[in-house]
Amino acid sequence: MCAENRYNFYLIKAAIFLAVLSWLVIPVYASDNVSDNDSGSQTSYKSLYGKKIGVLIGSSGDDIAISALNAEVFYYLDILSGIEDVRKGRIDGFIEDLSVARVIADDVANRDLGVVVIPAEFFKAPIGVMSLNQGIVDRFNAFLEIIKYDGILLDMQKRWFDNDLDTPMPDIVLTGDNGTLRVAICAMSMPFVYLGANSSFKGYSMELVLRFAAHFGLKVEFIDMDFSGLIPYIVSGKADLAVANISITEERKKSVIFTEPIFDDLAAVIVLKKVVRTAENDTFFNWLKEAVKRNLITDNRWQIIVKGLFVTIFIAVSSLFFGTIFAGLICCLLTRKNRYARRVAGLYCSLIYGTPAVVLLMISYYIIFDKISISNIAVAIAAFTMVEASTVAQNLRSAIETVDPVEIEAARSMGFTSIGAFLAVTLPQAVRKALPSYAFGFVELVKATAIVGFIAINDLTRASDIIRSRTYDAYFPILLVTLIYLIIMVISVWIFKIIAGKLNRGRAK
Amino acid sequence: MNVISLKNLEKRFEDHIIFKGVNADIERGEVVSIIGPSGTGKSTLLRAVNFLDPATGGEVFFKGVKVDKQNIDITRRKMGMVFQNFGLFSHLDVMGNLTVGPIKLLKKSASEAEAAALQLLKLVGMAERAHHFPYQLSGGQRQRVAIARCLAMQSEVILFDEPTSSLDPTMLAEVMAVIRNLAKSGMTMLVVTHEMEFAREIANRVFYMDEQSLYEEGSPEDIFNNPKKPKTQEFILKIRSFSYEIKNRDFDFAEMLGGVENFCFRHAVDKKIAGRLQLIAEELVVNIIAQHYGECSLKVSFSSKLGNYTLTVGYKGANSNILEIIGDDLPVILVKKSAKTVKHEYIDEVNIITATL
Numbered sequence: 001m002c003a004e005n006r007y008n009f010y011l012i013k014a015a016i017f018l019a020v021l022s023w024l025v026i027p028v029y030a031s032d033n034v035s036d037n038d039s040g041s042q043t044s045y046k047s048l049y050g051k052k053i054g055v056l057i058g059s060s061g062d063d064i065a066i067s068a069l070n071a072e073v074f075y076y077l078d079i080l081s082g083i084e085d086v087r088k089g090r091i092d093g094f095i096e097d098l099s100v101a102r103v104i105a106d107d108v109a110n111r112d113l114g115v116v117v118i119p120a121e122f123f124k125a126p127i128g129v130m131s132l133n134q135g136i137v138d139r140f141n142a143f144l145e146i147i148k149y150d151g152i153l154l155d156m157q158k159r160w161f162d163n164d165l166d167t168p169m170p171d172i173v174l175t176g177d178n179g180t181l182r183v184a185i186c187a188m189s190m191p192f193v194y195l196g197a198n199s200s201f202k203g204y205s206m207e208l209v210l211r212f213a214a215h216f217g218l219k220v221e222f223i224d225m226d227f228s229g230l231i232p233y234i235v236s237g238k239a240d241l242a243v244a245n246i247s248i249t250e251e252r253k254k255s256v257i258f259t260e261p262i263f264d265d266l267a268a269v270i271v272l273k274k275v276v277r278t279a280e281n282d283t284f285f286n287w288l289k290e291a292v293k294r295n296l297i298t299d300n301r302w303q304i305i306v307k308g309l310f311v312t313i314f315i316a317v318s319s320l321f322f323g324t325i326f327a328g329l330i331c332c333l334l335t336r337k338n339r340y341a342r343r344v345a346g347l348y349c350s351l352i353y354g355t356p357a358v359v360l361l362m363i364s365y366y367i368i369f370d371k372i373s374i375s376n377i378a379v380a381i382a383a384f385t386m387v388e389a390s391t392v393a394q395n396l397r398s399a400i401e402t403v404d405p406v407e408i409e410a411a412r413s414m415g416f417t418s419i420g421a422f423l424a425v426t427l428p429q430a431v432r433k434a435l436p437s438y439a440f441g442f443v444e445l446v447k448a449t450a451i452v453g454f455i456a457i458n459d460l461t462r463a464s465d466i467i468r469s470r471t472y473d474a475y476f477p478i479l480l481v482t483l484i485y486l487i488i489m490v491i492s493v494w495i496f497k498i499i500a501g502k503l504n505r506g507r508a509k
Numbered sequence: 510m511n512v513i514s515l516k517n518l519e520k521r522f523e524d525h526i527i528f529k530g531v532n533a534d535i536e537r538g539e540v541v542s543i544i545g546p547s548g549t550g551k552s553t554l555l556r557a558v559n560f561l562d563p564a565t566g567g568e569v570f571f572k573g574v575k576v577d578k579q580n581i582d583i584t585r586r587k588m589g590m591v592f593q594n595f596g597l598f599s600h601l602d603v604m605g606n607l608t609v610g611p612i613k614l615l616k617k618s619a620s621e622a623e624a625a626a627l628q629l630l631k632l633v634g635m636a637e638r639a640h641h642f643p644y645q646l647s648g649g650q651r652q653r654v655a656i657a658r659c660l661a662m663q664s665e666v667i668l669f670d671e672p673t674s675s676l677d678p679t680m681l682a683e684v685m686a687v688i689r690n691l692a693k694s695g696m697t698m699l700v701v702t703h704e705m706e707f708a709r710e711i712a713n714r715v716f717y718m719d720e721q722s723l724y725e726e727g728s729p730e731d732i733f734n735n736p737k738k739p740k741t742q743e744f745i746l747k748i749r750s751f752s753y754e755i756k757n758r759d760f761d762f763a764e765m766l767g768g769v770e771n772f773c774f775r776h777a778v779d780k781k782i783a784g785r786l787q788l789i790a791e792e793l794v795v796n797i798i799a800q801h802y803g804e805c806s807l808k809v810s811f812s813s814k815l816g817n818y819t820l821t822v823g824y825k826g827a828n829s830n831i832l833e834i835i836g837d838d839l840p841v842i843l844v845k846k847s848a849k850t851v852k853h854e855y856i857d858e859v860n861i862i863t864a865t866l
Binding site for chain 1: 559561582583584585586588589590592594595596597598599600609610613614655658659662
């Protein structure tokens with residue numbers, strides 16, 4: 001067993017080395033391919049007629065692509081992969097909201113991209129604010145009328161939509177005490193809501209909400225989450241308002257109430273303008289230097305990663321701790337002679353085993369802990385404790401079953417009580433046998449926590465998403481967190497290896 | 510004083526009775542060997558005594574006190590058990606195996622327990638390997654450690670459940686020597702074993718188990734030299750035998766002869782005698798009786814007490830000694846020359862020809 005363990009560790013080390021190597025090489029290789037592709041600049045949307053156009057799944061992009069461009073449509077899960085395919089020439093353009101498209105094209109990393117506007121006759125996207133409270137919506141609409149009238153709204157639109165993302169956020173002081181407004185945001189919606197320097201939120205919608213709050217003397221509490229989390233958040237009453245670049249659609253109106261449009265967006269196609277490439281950019285180290293600067297140093301973005309790392313580790317270690325205790329109880333039931341106790345515990349294990357972790361997380365958040373006010377991180381820990389408990393319990397149970405019954409009889413025949421024999425003979429052996437799977441279970445757990453972004457927790461994975469959405473860098477943030485996950489794995493395996501080494505002396509077979 | 514008393518002990522699994530009506534008193538210092546054919550409940554009796562498989566009827570007394578579920582854990586401290594499969598704790602080294610009980614149950618200090626353990630390891634010749642783990646030891650060494658572990662608990666009685674059955678023949682001696690010394694030292698012991706010579710040598714008293722009970726008991730002299738009851742006689746005198754049923758003339762004679770050869774080989778029968786047994790079996794069964802009668806049965810047996818081999822062939826029909834009817838044909842001459850004596854009997858309408866060597 002010892003030898004086999006060692007073998008496993010070497011195998012893992014080798015796999016990590018290969019994985020890191022290959023991932024570091026891909027972007028360099030991939031960017032080399034781009035330089036040959038020059039499709040020239042396209043000025044009119046008509047030049048895209050009948051071409052291959054990418055759209056975001058679930059957006060209205062495919063309607064526009066067909067009605068305005070009669071295009072062949074390709075569906076993407078996120079903007080960044082669409083843009084990468086534009087660069088590689090797999091598609092000729094990618095449809096996005098004009099406001100977003102501009103932000104992307106203006107970024108220093110995207111000097112090779114251009115924006116082709118689709119005329120308003122084909123598409124107009126009114127952006128609104130969501131709520132479930134008619135009173136708040138009425139007040140917001142009234143407020144909107146006022147600032148439209150005195151010109152503040154137009155000024156805001158000029159500042160946010162005609163400049164780059166470094167536009168400063170005006171200082172708006174909230175002094176009121178008429179209660180707190182809970183606002184769900186998705187801080188990946190440039191230029192509506194996004195992260196500025198030192199992880200502070202800024203943007204057009206942000207300013208609008210703050211002005212609204214100031215006007216009515218409210219305090220504001222922001223909850224940042226994925227875009228897909230906004231509507232469930234509003235519907236379940238966990239927030240009063242949701243802002244991002246949310247288009248007002250008939251579909252959404254069925255579940256929430258929209259304010260009057262705060263902005264009328266158009267659609268645009270992101271296309272490859274022309275290759276801007278200098279010789280110095282070609283080396284790997286320049287790419288790395290540039291990427292580190294943009295993704296980590298600018299606006300102190302590294303802090304997002306560090307905070308995310310701590311959140312991930314905290315959730316994983318806490319879940320392991322509570323999960324192990326809980327697993328002990330379940331295992332106790334699983335090894336009972338009482339058939340019903342075994343069935344209840346077995347049912348729990350198969351139920352948890354058969355449920356995707358993300359579903360379990362959602363159920364915990366929106367159903368089990370819906371009415372109890374505990375932090376989102378505590379909800380995540382509770383969900384992963386349930387997951388970890390079922391796997392550890394099963395693992396421990398099968399380890400207990402491998403202990404030679406003669407040894408237990410021998411202990412009993414010496415005068416150990418059944419509990420005494422369990423503690424002196426069964427448990428020490430079972431723990432040794434269960435330890436390798438326990439260690440790898442922890443690694444699995446760390447990776448599984450990557451889904452906590454769904455309930456508005458900024459863990460390591462979500463930290464990379466936030467940075468990616470801000471810098472439009474497809475590779476570096478992902479590579480970085482992958483590397484961090486690998487390092488967490490190597491360190492935790494190494495710690496467990498030391499523990500195993502201390503315990504493992506004298507294992508038969 | 511009786512250390513262990515069994516009163517009308519009974520064990521059954523649902524409707525199946527393993528043993529019933531077992532009564533016995535074992536005095537301090539007595540060594541009792543429990544022998545008998547497989548499946549007669551020898552091990553089950555031992556396991557009923559220390560409640561690993563509690564009896565379904567009757568009572569066990571330890572030093573005059575009735576043993577029950579409440580006091581069994583305390584009683585077991587004084588009543589060690591040595592298992593066929595050793596049962597050493599695989600996560601502990603030899604020293605750990607010997608000290609875990611005294612430290613956790615008898616509340617001895619670690620140093621005290623270790624000093625005592627070392628003395629016992631010297632006694633069983635395992636002091637050198639105090640820090641080896643069970644998987645590093647041979648079967649014989651493991652069993653010696655298991656015995657020392659019982660002694661470490663300062664047991665007053667040790668129950669041996671076939672202590673040599675899973676050992677290589679080369680390791681038998683070392684374990685037997687340890688048990689023998691223990692017997693001499695006055696330890697009270699109950700030993701279930703299949704090693705008859707060993708059972709005879711160490712015991713003051715022998716229990717023979719059969720017919721769902723304690724069938725016969727007595728001194729080793731009584732049981733091994735003058736067994737009174739038929740089952741005991743059968744067991745003691747003809748422990749080893751081989752039987753083969755012949756259904757018709759075209760039977761698989763190669764299989765039968767192979768069986769005889771295998772029997773001789775297994776019991777290390779002298780080559781000359783083995784050759785003769787095979788010759789008689791071939792001539793008597795294959796060439797004579799099977800040819801004339803078709804259906805018959807063969808039994809080859811060895812009596813350890815009498816030291817002789819007998820080959821018996823039974824065939825149905827009228828009372829007739831086929832050897833006399835055939836007369837001086839070659840097969841008959843070969844059979845008569847190979848055997849010491851050949852005799853014919855007619856019992857319950859079955860002709861029996863017995864050849865003795």
